[in-house]
Amino acid sequence: MFSDNKWWVTLHPPCIFISxxxxxxxxxxxxxxxxxxxxPIEVAWNMENGNIESCLISPxxxxxxxxxxxxxxxxxxxxxxEILAQGESPSRVCEKIEQALSxxxxxxxxxxxxxxxMMRLFDAVGKSYPNINMLHLxxxxxxTLCPDTSGRIEGFVEILKLKSLTRACMPIQHRAGWDVRYLxxxxxxxxxxxxxxxxxx
Numbered sequence: 026m027f028s029d030n031k032w033w034v035t036l037h038p039p040c041i042f043i044s045x046x047x048x049x050x051x052x053x054x055x056x057x058x059x060x061x062x063x064x065p066i067e068v069a070w071n072m073e074n075g076n077i078e079s080c081l082i083s084p085x086x087x088x089x090x091x092x093x094x095x096x097x098x099x100x101x102x103x104x105x106x107e108i109l110a111q112g113e114s115p116s117r118v119c120e121k122i123e124q125a126l127s128x129x130x131x132x133x134x135x136x137x138x139x140x141x142x143m144m145r146l147f148d149a150v151g152k153s154y155p156n157i158n159m160l161h162l163x164x165x166x167x168x169t170l171c172p173d174t175s176g177r178i179e180g181f182v183e184i185l186k187l188k189s190l191t192r193a194c195m196p197i198q199h200r201a202g203w204d205v206r207y208l209x210x211x212x213x214x215x216x217x218x219x220x221x222x223x224x225x226x
Contacts, residue, residue, distance in 0.1 A: 083112030
C-alpha cells in the first residue's frame with residue numbers, strides 16, 4: 026500500500042550513493058485491513074538486479090489473525106480463502122525476508138504501516154524484528170534528485186509530478202509486487218531526471 030501525503034523534511038541518511046548496476050531495495054505489504062488488528066497477507070521486495078519476489082502469507086497457524094476487511098479486499102483483490110489455500114507459512118516468509126534483506130537498507134512509501142506489518146509477521150513466529158533498516162521512500166528520491174541538498178523544495182515538486190507520471194504509465198493493481206515495481210520505476214524516473222538536470226549544466 027502506498028501513500029504520498031507524508032513528507033519528511035529531515036531526511037537521512039544524506040547523499041546516498043547507489044551503483045548504476047545495483048538497485049536500492051524496496052518493500053511493500055498488503056494487509057487484512059488498516060485496523061489495529063490487521064496482519065500482513067502479502068509482501069514483496071526487489072533484489073538488487075531488479076527481480077521481484079512476492080509471497081502470499083497464510084494465517085492458518087496464527088489463531089489471532091482473524092481480522093478481515095471486505096473493503097480492503099476490493100482494493101487488493103486477495104480473498105482470505107486464497108491466502109489460506111496458497112499462502113506460505115509466516116515462518117517461511119520470514120526466512121525469505123531475512124535471507125534477502127538482512128543488514129540492508131530498504132525503502133517503503135509507507136514505513137509506519139509496513140514496519141508494523143513486518144513486526145507482526147515476525148512476532149507471529151516468535152522472532153524479533155529483523156536487521157533491516159526501513160526508511161521512507163521520499164528520503165531516497167530527494168537524495169537521488171538533489172544530492173547536494175540545494176533546490177530541494179523544487180525537487181519535492183518535481184518528485185510529485187514524477188509519481189503521477191509513473192503511475193499513469195502502469196496499469197494500477199493494488200498488489201505488493203505491483204507496488205514494488207512502481208517504486209522501482211519511480212526511482213528510475215527520478216534518477217533519469219537527475220542525470221538530465223546534471224547534463225543541462
